[in-house]
Amino acid sequence: MEKYPNAVRTLNELEGKGCVVLHEVDVDTMSQHPLLADKLFDRIVFNFPHAGFIGMENQRFQIELHQDLVRRFFTTACEMLTARGEVHVTHKTAHPFGNWNIVKLAEEVGLYLVEEAPFTRDDYPGYLNKKGSGRKCNRTFRVGQCSTYKFAKLPLQLLVLGSPS
Numbered sequence: 001m002e003k004y005p006n007a008v009r010t011l012n013e014l015e016g017k018g019c020v021v022l023h024e025v026d027v028d029t030m031s032q033h034p035l036l037a038d039k040l041f042d043r044i045v046f047n048f049p050h051a052g053f054i055g056m057e058n059q060r061f062q063i064e065l066h067q068d069l070v071r072r073f074f075t076t077a078c079e080m081l082t083a084r085g086e087v088h089v090t091h092k093t094a095h096p097f098g099n100w101n102i103v104k105l106a107e108e109v110g111l112y113l114v115e116e117a118p119f120t121r122d123d124y125p126g127y128l129n130k131k132g133s134g135r136k137c138n139r140t141f142r143v144g145q146c147s148t149y150k151f152a153k154l155p156l157q158l159l160v161l162g163s164p165s
Helices: 008-014 060-079 104-107 155-162
Strands: 041-047 083-092 111-116 144-154
Touching: 041 060, 060 083, 060 104, 083 104, 104 111, 104 144
Parallel strands: 041 083
Antiparallel strands: 083 144, 111 144
């Protein structure tokens, strides 16, 4: 909470509505988390995934770090979805962020794109995106052009026969 001092009010509101709020959940192990294990979800959401900074955002190595994070998230999230559940990822679409190839990463683990919806922060009153870590972690960042990608599991018969064309 020290990173995000203004979050207490939002967290209290969510918990008051019966939401379970978890912190520091690892994308690789979230399906084994004591409060998440053996549970299936209708929606799993990751807004503005970011692997941290090793280089500049447009460097191939940096993009590969981000892709690896998102790929690992999709893999674990797939295990935690109901049959009709969806994984939502909100992500910048302008260069160089489009080079992450979010849709391709999802397809690699058996998810297909249901919808790509434009993301407008004004549609979510009170929502403020924040930097994830470092001394500026409580600061927002410019989102620019963004989309929320909505994915679902491929039906079993399509997995057996191959991807839809």
